[in-house]
Amino acid sequence: MHEMGIASLIIEAVKKEMAGRPLDRAEKVGIRIGALTALDQSALQFCFEVVTRDTELERLKLEVDCVPRRHRCPNCPNEFEVKDYDFDCPRCGSFAPECISGDELELAFLEVEEHEPTTA
Amino acid sequence: MNRLPLEKKVLSENDRLAANLREHFRDYGILCLNLISSPGSGKTSLLERTLEALPQSECAAVLTGDIQTENDANRLRRFGFPVKQITTGGTCHLDARMIERHLADWKLEEIDVLFIENVGNLVCPSSYDLGEAAKIVMLSVTEGDDKPLKYPSIFFKSELLVLNKVDLLPYVPFNIVSAEENAHRINPGIEIVRVSCTTGNGLAEWMTWLDRKQRALRAGSPQMVS
Numbered sequence: 001m002h003e004m005g006i007a008s009l010i011i012e013a014v015k016k017e018m019a020g021r022p023l024d025r026a027e028k029v030g031i032r033i034g035a036l037t038a039l040d041q042s043a044l045q046f047c048f049e050v051v052t053r054d055t056e057l058e059r060l061k062l063e064v065d066c067v068p069r070r071h072r073c074p075n076c077p078n079e080f081e082v083k084d085y086d087f088d089c090p091r092c093g094s095f096a097p098e099c100i101s102g103d104e105l106e107l108a109f110l111e112v113e114e115h116e117p118t119t120a
Numbered sequence: 121m122n123r124l125p126l127e128k129k130v131l132s133e134n135d136r137l138a139a140n141l142r143e144h145f146r147d148y149g150i151l152c153l154n155l156i157s158s159p160g161s162g163k164t165s166l167l168e169r170t171l172e173a174l175p176q177s178e179c180a181a182v183l184t185g186d187i188q189t190e191n192d193a194n195r196l197r198r199f200g201f202p203v204k205q206i207t208t209g210g211t212c213h214l215d216a217r218m219i220e221r222h223l224a225d226w227k228l229e230e231i232d233v234l235f236i237e238n239v240g241n242l243v244c245p246s247s248y249d250l251g252e253a254a255k256i257v258m259l260s261v262t263e264g265d266d267k268p269l270k271y272p273s274i275f276f277k278s279e280l281l282v283l284n285k286v287d288l289l290p291y292v293p294f295n296i297v298s299a300e301e302n303a304h305r306i307n308p309g310i311e312i313v314r315v316s317c318t319t320g321n322g323l324a325e326w327m328t329w330l331d332r333k334q335r336a337l338r339a340g341s342p343q344m345v346s
Binding site for chain 2: 002005006009010013017027029030031036037038039085087095097099105106107108109110111112113114
């Protein structure tokens with residue numbers, strides 16, 4: 001529901017990164033979103049297209065890496081992906097409520113096309 | 121093509137402002153609570169009941185968020201505490217900058233507990249840290265008992281679930297045991313109080329929780345729960 005705001009923040013971060021690279025062109029930005037953020041990927045892609053349209057970042061692509069919710073078992077060193085809110089360790093059956101990933105909302109990378117300064 | 125690592129949070133600016141606010145609240149000994157629910161669950165009613173019941177020695181303050189109108193602030197002002205309405209003009213959540221801006225002309229040293237009533241929404245407010253000591257999620261029995269499963273993020277991040285409107289249980293198909301089980305499935309550590317802001321039922325338990333949080337804060341350990 002707040003994908004528009006998130007898309008704008010991603011663009012701001014890209015612009016900040018590109019400010020020191022006037023000759024280069026940003027091609028793709030990568031982000032990681034965890035299952036717990038409740039962000040909708042297709043809505044985010046749509047908002048991203050809207051906020052970049054008719055700007056210098058129109059060609060910029062968004063790559064989204066969805067991070068599943070993972071828990072750590074207190075009894076065996078197992079780490080496992082949680083599905084359907086089942087917190088029981090699939091290896092030893094212990095109750096494992098400790099969440100170790102799935103809350104990410106992070107910028108991962110920026111791909112830029114680099115241009116050498118032309119000598120006049 | 122060159123791939124540059126960015127490795128930072130999308131909401132890093134919000135997180136930075138929230139960390140500043142949290143430090144301010146700690147320095148001034150303010151217990152800040154972020155109250156989140158769907159529209160109409162009874163956040164304002166709970167605050168009315170709370171402001172009414174607070175001991176004379178306590179100074180509360182309220183920031184209440186809505187897309188439009190001053191209605192909630194008008195309801196809450198009659199208790200004599202500082203209250204400000206934050207009208208977001210369309211935004212579906214409050215962010216740390218709005219809190220910072222609206223606190224600017226308050227005397228923080230006079231405030232013991234700050235309630236932030238978020239915009240009615242179970243999704244977006246869960247992503248924005250406001251510098252609070254705890255998030256509180258409210259669910260009323262006229263909603264569905266499967267809400268914790270449908271909107272897990274906010275139930276996962278909240279310390280307390282306030283189940284409101286329990287006086288209506290005989291008239292609605294809401295299974296309160298199932299709602300509590302669902303909340304515990306998402307967040308095994310979440311505490312739960314059942315209240316009715318209409319009859320006053322259960323409010324003593326809520327006030328006890330609040331008192332315990334304040335004592336923990338004064339003891340210098342905001343995370344302490346007992």
